[in-house]
Amino acid sequence: xxxxxxxxxxxxxxxxxxxxxxxxxxxxxxxxxxxxxxxxxxxxxxxxxxxxxxxxxxxxxxxxxxxxxxxxxxxxxxxxxxxxxxxxxxxxxxxxxxxxxxxxxxxxxxxxxxxxxxxxxxxxxxxxxxxxxxxxxxxxxxxxxxxxxxxxxxxxxxxxxxxxxxxxxxxxxxxxxxxxxxxxxxxxxxxxxxxxxxxxxxxxxxxxxxxxxxxxxxxxxxxxxxxxxxxxxxxxxxxxxxxxxxxxxxxxxxxxxxxxxxxxxxxxxxxxxxxxxxxxxxxxxxxxxxxxxxxxxxxxxxxxxxxxxxxxxxxxxxxxxxx
Amino acid sequence: xxxxxxxxxxxxxxxxxxxxxxxxxxxxxxxxxxxxxxxxxxxxxxxxxxxxxxxxxxxxxxxxxxxxxxxxxxxxxxxxxxxxxxxxxxxxxxxxxxxxxxxxxxxxxxxxxxxxxxxxxxxxxxxx
Ligand code: B12
Ligand SMILES: Nc1nc2c(ncn2[C@@H]2O[C@H](COP(=O)(O)OP(=O)(O)OP(=O)(O)O)[C@@H](O)[C@H]2O)c(=O)[nH]1
Ligand SMILES: [Mg+2]
Numbered sequence: 001x002x003x004x005x006x007x008x009x010x011x012x013x014x015x016x017x018x019x020x021x022x023x024x025x026x027x028x029x030x031x032x033x034x035x036x037x038x039x040x041x042x043x044x045x046x047x048x049x050x051x052x053x054x055x056x057x058x059x060x061x062x063x064x065x066x067x068x069x070x071x072x073x074x075x076x077x078x079x080x081x082x083x084x085x086x087x088x089x090x091x092x093x094x095x096x097x098x099x100x101x102x103x104x105x106x107x108x109x110x111x112x113x114x115x116x117x118x119x120x121x122x123x124x125x126x127x128x129x130x131x132x133x134x135x136x137x138x139x140x141x142x143x144x145x146x147x148x149x150x151x152x153x154x155x156x157x158x159x160x161x162x163x164x165x166x167x168x169x170x171x172x173x174x175x176x177x178x179x180x181x182x183x184x185x186x187x188x189x190x191x192x193x194x195x196x197x198x199x200x201x202x203x204x205x206x207x208x209x210x211x212x213x214x215x216x217x218x219x220x221x222x223x224x225x226x227x228x229x230x231x232x233x234x235x236x237x238x239x240x241x242x243x244x245x246x247x248x249x250x251x252x253x254x255x256x257x258x259x260x261x262x263x264x265x266x267x268x269x270x271x272x273x274x275x276x277x278x279x280x281x282x283x284x285x286x287x288x289x290x291x292x293x294x295x296x297x298x299x300x301x302x303x304x305x306x307x308x309x310x311x312x313x314x315x316x317x318x319x320x321x322x323x
Numbered sequence: 324x325x326x327x328x329x330x331x332x333x334x335x336x337x338x339x340x341x342x343x344x345x346x347x348x349x350x351x352x353x354x355x356x357x358x359x360x361x362x363x364x365x366x367x368x369x370x371x372x373x374x375x376x377x378x379x380x381x382x383x384x385x386x387x388x389x390x391x392x393x394x395x396x397x398x399x400x401x402x403x404x405x406x407x408x409x410x411x412x413x414x415x416x417x418x419x420x421x422x423x424x425x426x427x428x429x430x431x432x433x434x435x436x437x438x439x440x441x442x443x444x445x446x447x448x449x450x451x
Binding site for chain 2: 022025104110111118
C-alpha cells in the first residue's frame with residue numbers, strides 16, 4: 001500500500017470506479033433499500049460526480065417516453081456517448097409491488113459496456129421519481145456515464161420533481177391531449193426546457209406544436225431560455241437528432257448564461273435541507289417517544305390543558321438542551 | 324425479480340399473468356418482454372441486481388435456452404441469482420432442467436398463489 005495515497009476508498013466505491021457493473025448494480029440496490037452501510041461508498045463517490053448531462057423525460061402515461069428514450073439511446077451511442085438510463089415506474093399503493101415495463105422498449109447491442117440501464121419503482125414517493133433516483137443518477141455519473149436519461153412515472157400533472165434532478169427537462173406530449181395540454185400549464189409546463197410533441201405521425205401534431213410554441217412565447221424575459229418545441233415520432237423514427245440538438249442547446253445555455261452553477265447550488269441546498277429535516281424529524285420523534293417529561297406534555301395537550309404550539313416549543317427546547 | 328421470455332416465442336399471456344400476481348404480492352417485477360436472448364436476460368438481471376429470474380416459454384425451445392441462461396450466470400459469477408420457470412415444458416424435460424439448477428417449473432393451470440409462495444421462498448425477503 002502506498003503511504004502517500006489519500007484516504008483509501010471503500011471497496012464498493014473502488015470497484016465502481018474500476019468499471020465493475022455488478023458492483024454498481026449492487027450499490028444502487030443498497031441505496032434504494034436505504035442501507036446505511038453503503039454511505040461511506042456513496043460519500044466517496046460524490047466527488048467523482050457532476051460531469052454528466054442529466055436529461056429528464058416526463059409526461060403523461062403512454063405518450064412514448066420509453067420509445068423516445070430508446071431512439072435517443074441509439075442516437076447517443078452513434079455519437080459514442082456513454083449513456084446511463086434510470087426508468088421509474090409507479091408502485092402499487094395496495095401491495096407495494098410494481099411492474100417495471102420500460103425496459104421492454106429499450107434495445108441495444110449485446111455486451112455494450114457504454115450503456116447501463118436501471119429500472120426503479122417509485123416506492124410511494126410522489127413527484128414522479130423515486131427517493132433513490134437522484135443518488136442513482138450520481139452513481140451513474142461517477143461510473144463515467146456522460147449522458148444520463150431519466151424517465152419519470154407517467155402520471156402527468158405532478159411529475160415535477162425531475163426538475164430537481166435533471167439539468168434539462170423534456171416534457172413529452174402527444175397531439176390531441178386537448179384539455180390535458182391546457183391543464184398541464186399548472187405543473188409540467190413550468191419545468192419544460194424542451195417540449196417534445198411525440199406521435200407526430202398522427203394528425204394534429206402541427207397544431208399542438210403551434211399551441212405550445214405560442215405558450216412558450218408568453219412571459220419569457222429577454223435573454224432567458226425559451227423552451228424549444230420539437231416534433232418527434234418513433235414509428236417511423238423522426239425528429240430524434242433535432243430533439244438531442246434542442247437538449248444540447250439548453251445545456252449550452254446553462255453554461256453560457258452562468259445559470260448552471262446557481263441551479264446546482266439551489267438543488268443541493270434543497271437536498272441538504274431535506275437530509276437535515278429527515279434526521280431532525282427522526283430525533284424529535286425519538287425524543288418524544290423516550291422522554292417521560294415530554295410524554296407528560298403530550299398528555300396535557302390531549303387533555304386540552306395546553307395547546308400544540310406550546311408543546312412544540314417545549315419539544316424544541318428539550319432537544320436543544322445540551323445533554 | 325426479472326420476468327423474461329427467451330427465444331422467438333410470442334405467447335406472453337402467462338408471463339404477464341404471473342408478473343401481475345407477483346406485483347400484487349408486493350414484489351418489484353421487471354418485465355423484460357418478448358424475444359430476449361439469454362445474453363440479454365442475464366445482462367438485464369445483472370444491471371437490475373435481481374435475486375430471481377422467471378423464464379416463460381411455450382415454444383418448446385426450453386432445453387436450448389434455459390441451460391444457456393444458467394451457464395451465463397455461472398460465467399458472470401452471479402450464481403446468487405436464482406432461476407425458475409413456467410410454460411409448456413414436458414415432465415421429463417422439467418426433471419432434467421431442475422437437475423441443472425432451475426429451482427421450480429410450473430405448467431398450464433398452475434396456481435398463482437403457489438407461484439407467489441415459491442417465488443418468495445426462492446428469493447427470500449428481497450423485493451426484487
Ligand atoms: C393462447 C395461445 C396462443 C395465442 C397467444 C396469445 C398471447 N399473446 O399469449 C396465439 C393465438 C397468438 C398463439 C399462437 C401460436 N401458438 Co399457441 N397457444 C395458446 C394456448 C391455447 C394457451 C396459452 C395461454 O395463453 N395460456 C394461458 C396462460 C395464463 O397460461 P400459461 O402460459 O401456460 O401460463 C401458466 C403456466 O404455464 C405458468 N407460467 C407461464 N410462464 C411462467 C413463467 C414463470 C416465471 C412461472 C413461475 C410460471 C409461468 O403459470 C401460468 C399460470 O398458471 C396454448 C395451449 C395451452 N393450453 O397452453 C397454445 C400453444 C402454447 N400454442 C402452440 C403453438 C404451436 C402456437 C403457434 C406456433 C401456432 C401456429 N402454428 O401458428 C403460434 C406461435 C405464436 C408465436 N409467435 O410464438 C402450442 C405449443 C406447442 C409446443 N410448445 O410444443 C400450444 C401448446 C398448443 C398446442 N397444444 O399445440 N397461441
Ligand atoms: N403512433 C405512434 N405510436 C407511438 C409512438 N411512440 C410510441 N408509440 C406507442 O405508444 C405506446 C406507449 O409507448 P411507450 O414508449 O411505452 O410510452 P411511455 O410514455 O414510456 O409509457 P409509460 O412508461 O407507461 O408512461 C406504445 O404502444 C408505442 O408503440 C409514435 O411516435 N407514434
Ligand atoms: Mg415508459
